[in-house]
Amino acid sequence: MNSFSAASRPASPPIRINPSNRFGIDYAQEAASFTRLPYPIIDVHSHINGLQAAPLYLKAARMYGIGLTYSMSQLEQVPALRELFGESIRFIAVPNWAGEDKKFEMGQGFVARIRGFHAQGCRIAKFWAAPRSVDLAIKFGGDRRDLRLDAPMRVEAMKLASGLGMVFMTHVADPDTWFATKYADARMYGSKAEHYEPLEKLLDQFRQPWIAAHFGGSPESLPFLSDLLDRHDNLFLDTSAAKWVIREISKHPRGEVVAFLHKYRGRILFGSDIVTMDEHLAPAENKLEMAAKASSRDDAWDLYASRYWALRTLWETEHEGESPIADPDLNMVDPVRFDTMSAPRLRGMGLPPDLLRSLYHDAAARLLDDLHAR
Numbered sequence: 001m002n003s004f005s006a007a008s009r010p011a012s013p014p015i016r017i018n019p020s021n022r023f024g025i026d027y028a029q030e031a032a033s034f035t036r037l038p039y040p041i042i043d044v045h046s047h048i049n050g051l052q053a054a055p056l057y058l059k060a061a062r063m064y065g066i067g068l069t070y071s072m073s074q075l076e077q078v079p080a081l082r083e084l085f086g087e088s089i090r091f092i093a094v095p096n097w098a099g100e101d102k103k104f105e106m107g108q109g110f111v112a113r114i115r116g117f118h119a120q121g122c123r124i125a126k127f128w129a130a131p132r133s134v135d136l137a138i139k140f141g142g143d144r145r146d147l148r149l150d151a152p153m154r155v156e157a158m159k160l161a162s163g164l165g166m167v168f169m170t171h172v173a174d175p176d177t178w179f180a181t182k183y184a185d186a187r188m189y190g191s192k193a194e195h196y197e198p199l200e201k202l203l204d205q206f207r208q209p210w211i212a213a214h215f216g217g218s219p220e221s222l223p224f225l226s227d228l229l230d231r232h233d234n235l236f237l238d239t240s241a242a243k244w245v246i247r248e249i250s251k252h253p254r255g256e257v258v259a260f261l262h263k264y265r266g267r268i269l270f271g272s273d274i275v276t277m278d279e280h281l282a283p284a285e286n287k288l289e290m291a292a293k294a295s296s297r298d299d300a301w302d303l304y305a306s307r308y309w310a311l312r313t314l315w316e317t318e319h320e321g322e323s324p325i326a327d328p329d330l331n332m333v334d335p336v337r338f339d340t341m342s343a344p345r346l347r348g349m350g351l352p353p354d355l356l357r358s359l360y361h362d363a364a365a366r367l368l369d370d371l372h373a374r
Helices: 027-031 054-063 075-088 102-106 108-119 133-139 152-163 193-205 222-231 242-249 254-263 297-316 328-333 353-373
Strands: 041-048 066-071 089-093 124-129 167-172 210-212 235-238 274-276 320-322 345-347
Touching: 027 054, 027 297, 041 054, 041 353, 054 066, 054 075, 054 274, 054 297, 066 075, 075 089, 075 108, 089 108, 102 108, 102 133, 102 152, 108 152, 124 152, 124 193, 152 167, 167 193, 167 353, 193 210, 193 222, 222 235, 222 254, 242 297, 242 328, 254 353, 274 297, 297 345, 297 353
Parallel strands: 041 066, 041 274, 066 089, 089 124, 124 167, 167 210, 210 235
Antiparallel strands: 320 345
């Protein structure tokens, strides 16, 4: 069982310090300290792109026991990634985020790409509806509501995906820290609660399974999620977004987390939200936010491996200490107390073996394996 903590960091000079490795952890060495599980972990939420970066991710995944990755990859890279990963990768249909007109790409453009992904064996379609979609709708000449989850052009894409027998994945809401800062203008972005209204309507309209990413957008409130799950038996959650989930799940008493996972066993799926891209492997000026998270192969390795280290530590161990991953949300909310390299406490939940197996493997296998056997 992993027991690394800030208090026990090595006395020798650190390997490297970066936002994914505040303590100079050797993530390759640490991988061997976790229990070797008698089943492969299924990661239902990742974004694997970049044919140079993908092998680095694959190395981290293998070291940390990930046997199957579901990825929101660019459609054009699917054949090459399948050749690299073999049967250990499956794909989730997403819009062409490289396209200039995001409104088109999330509407009619997505309809065409859903067909393309489905032809490649993809059986999940992702409908992204974070509050930032308001900014995109306005930027591309529309009304702030044009990219709501239940907007007519988005429902058209859902009808196609539903007709093809696809499971839906969605991202609604965002961290409470963002509603306190980035989305503080409620006249523009609405309240966090309002972002669930279209989701609930659509859960009743489209009765296939829905996977709500990032603990349904509300790891801050297990009672809220419990009510949502009780109202909609076709709703599932994934545990992706490492920094967000670590910060918020660690705040809850262990007993409450275990009780929640036990009550909804089979409906909570493991995910990481790891993003890979070739831009991570080398320095460059004026990188966009996601590309700027790493600027060398070493940094990229830490970026990918740290998420699996932290998430396995959260769910499997009784570790307690600062996360090795910097969490800029702390600085955003309270810049007096925190800087951009500050991190929250990571409190291991030490899940019992049967519950851990459900989270890591069985829930996803039961929900998704039959889809890919068709």
